[in-house]
Amino acid sequence: MDWADELAASVSGPQVVNDSKTPSGTVxxxxxxxxxxxxxxxxxxxxxxxxxxxxYGIDDMDPMDAQxxxxxxxxxxxxxxxxxxVPDQADDGHASYxxxxxxxxxxxxxxxxxxxxxxxxxxxxxPTGEMDGFIRTALDRAADVREIYxxxxxxxxxxxxxxxxxxxxxxGKIGTTIVTKWDGERVFFECRERLVTWARGCGTSGWISPFxxxxxxxxxxxxxxxxxxxxxxxxxCGKDLSTAGGSRDRADAxxxxxxxxxxxxxxxxxxxxxxxxxxxxxxxxxAAAHEIxxxxxxxxxxxxxxxxxxxxxxxxEPEGTDAIPRLFDEFDKFAxxxxxxxxxxxxxxxxxxxFGYSLLDPAANVAADAAAFRPxxxxxxxxxxxxxxxxxxxVEAEKGGELSTREDAILxxxxxxxxxxxxxxxxxxxVVAVRDELPTDAVGALEDDQRRYLGALADAAxxxxxxxxxxxxxxxxxxxxxxxxxxxxxxxxxxxxxAFLGRTNGPRAGWLLASLDPxxxxxxxxxxxxxxxxx
Ligand SMILES: [Zn+2]
Numbered sequence: 001m002d003w004a005d006e007l008a009a010s011v012s013g014p015q016v017v018n019d020s021k022t023p024s025g026t027v028x029x030x031x032x033x034x035x036x037x038x039x040x041x042x043x044x045x046x047x048x049x050x051x052x053x054x055x056y057g058i059d060d061m062d063p064m065d066a067q068x069x070x071x072x073x074x075x076x077x078x079x080x081x082x083x084x085x086v087p088d089q090a091d092d093g094h095a096s097y098x099x100x101x102x103x104x105x106x107x108x109x110x111x112x113x114x115x116x117x118x119x120x121x122x123x124x125x126x127p128t129g130e131m132d133g134f135i136r137t138a139l140d141r142a143a144d145v146r147e148i149y150x151x152x153x154x155x156x157x158x159x160x161x162x163x164x165x166x167x168x169x170x171x172g173k174i175g176t177t178i179v180t181k182w183d184g185e186r187v188f189f190e191c192r193e194r195l196v197t198w199a200r201g202c203g204t205s206g207w208i209s210p211f212x213x214x215x216x217x218x219x220x221x222x223x224x225x226x227x228x229x230x231x232x233x234x235x236x237c238g239k240d241l242s243t244a245g246g247s248r249d250r251a252d253a254x255x256x257x258x259x260x261x262x263x264x265x266x267x268x269x270x271x272x273x274x275x276x277x278x279x280x281x282x283x284x285x286x287a288a289a290h291e292i293x294x295x296x297x298x299x300x301x302x303x304x305x306x307x308x309x310x311x312x313x314x315x316x317e318p319e320g321t322d323a324i325p326r327l328f329d330e331f332d333k334f335a336x337x338x339x340x341x342x343x344x345x346x347x348x349x350x351x352x353x354x355f356g357y358s359l360l361d362p363a364a365n366v367a368a369d370a371a372a373f374r375p376x377x378x379x380x381x382x383x384x385x386x387x388x389x390x391x392x393x394x395v396e397a398e399k400g401g402e403l404s405t406r407e408d409a410i411l412x413x414x415x416x417x418x419x420x421x422x423x424x425x426x427x428x429x430x431v432v433a434v435r436d437e438l439p440t441d442a443v444g445a446l447e448d449d450q451r452r453y454l455g456a457l458a459d460a461a462x463x464x465x466x467x468x469x470x471x472x473x474x475x476x477x478x479x480x481x482x483x484x485x486x487x488x489x490x491x492x493x494x495x496x497x498x499a500f501l502g503r504t505n506g507p508r509a510g511w512l513l514a515s516l517d518p519x520x521x522x523x524x525x526x527x528x529x530x531x532x533x534x535x
Contacts, residue, residue: 002350020057063175080199176201439502455529475510
């Protein structure tokens with residue numbers, strides 16, 4: 001079992017899995033960890049036969065507070081208004097700023113195989129009156145809510161503070177209003193000019209009904225009310241919200257003490273860190289989800305998020321490193337182990353479940369899919385750089401047979417990913433330019449034993465029944481000949497890089513040679529070897 005199966009085994013009865021998000025702007029790739037966890041939990045529950053509903057909320061009554069994403073002339077008017085009421089700044093056909101930005105992550109979710117049973121929009125929910133009961137309770141018990149904030153979060157609100165904000169009937173802002181009185185049907189609000197630094201209120205005040213969409217609960221209360229409204233039983237939550245006295249603790253206490261319901265099971269999950277280095281440097285790439293998703297296909301992205309337990313931090317540094325090729329290799333190792341093949345090194349218990357949950361299709365035949373032929377990412381990254389290579393033919397030769405439809409799709413996806421990786425993130429050493437002519441300077445700088453090694457490798461390759469074709473076969477030959485002639489592996493690789501690339505480093509040598517025409521390889525090895533001694 002992996003962690004999701006363990007969780008599913010610990011609960012019983014029908015389940016409602018929920019999360020929600022403020023559609024405020026660019027989606028960082030790390031923010032996809034939560035939705036993937038949500039989806040995997042849902043799949044694990046369903047696999048155990050538990051009736052499960054997956055919900056995802058759009059908190060679009062939250063105020064607009066990100067000036068940078070507004071056109072300059074819109075700032076004064078729009079800052080502080082509910083996101084659902086701010087016009088779409090991109091002006092590409094969405095009903096609001098919120099709809100535009102929510103669509104970005106809804107599309108990302110769909111691309112990752114995450115299909116909630118329902119997306120609910122708070123701007124739709126409030127006008128229906130479904131939240132009115134919770135608003136009334138929260139206002140009736142405002143003193144108890146203030147006491148929870150004092151006790152749980154050490155936040156002391158003034159005695160006239162009420163846990164709701166209304167949309168100012170004059171200027172339409174919600175971030176600038178406070179409610180100071182409640183008479184059982186109406187609240188007294190003030191739209192204060194300087195309530196917050198990032199938006200300016202208009203100074204209007206008066207009595208207004210808080211119901212039917214006129215107002216919204218404060219965030220922690222809205223969260224707890226969603227749990228009651230939808231009967232939520234499981235809600236994973238980021239570590240930043242799960243700290244002692246933080247948002248989750250407050251919402252939990254409000255659920256129990258104000259709305260009289262046990263809060264859902266929390267699965268606190270850690271961050272994904274994009275290295276210590278600043279992203280988006282030389283190649284202009286960033287950590288925006290769509291940018292990473294352009295390079296890392298959905299199944300590998302799911303795998304990245306769910307392989308560690310949720311409480312483990314994920315360090316991911318794609319720029320200028322092998323992090324993406326390593327991710328593919330690790331994925332392929334999980335696939336191979338799931339298919340019952342021998343794999344090098346250790347493999348996590350529950351690997352078959354993790355592999356299955358990485359697949360886009362929840363109904364996929366996991367064992368059959370695991371057995372599909374998956375060409376090594378680094379090999380494809382090499383082939384992509386060699387002119388006039390029939391990649392498909394090479395991969396079929398490596399497999400030793402024709403590719404199935406699924407294998408063909410995997411190949412196509414990986415070739416696209418490899419090209420995108422080379423363009424966006426690959427380190428210099430992964431970029432190869434095989435020299436048309438023998439790089440005499442580099443070869444001349446080699447020691448004699450290195451050059452003799454190249455000759456021995458050529459002999460061994462030619463003496464075999466057939467020249468090696470696969471990266472694996474070349475790699476094995478490279479190691480075994482180095483062993484036979486007593487040359488350390490590092491110096492053997494350096495000799496190969498010198499002979500083919502004219503430099504001292506390069507990608508995995510076996511796959512480099514396998515990507516080239518075998519006769520060309522043999523000729524080049526010969527040319528780089530010292531001339532045979534005269535008899
Ligand atoms: Zn106002």
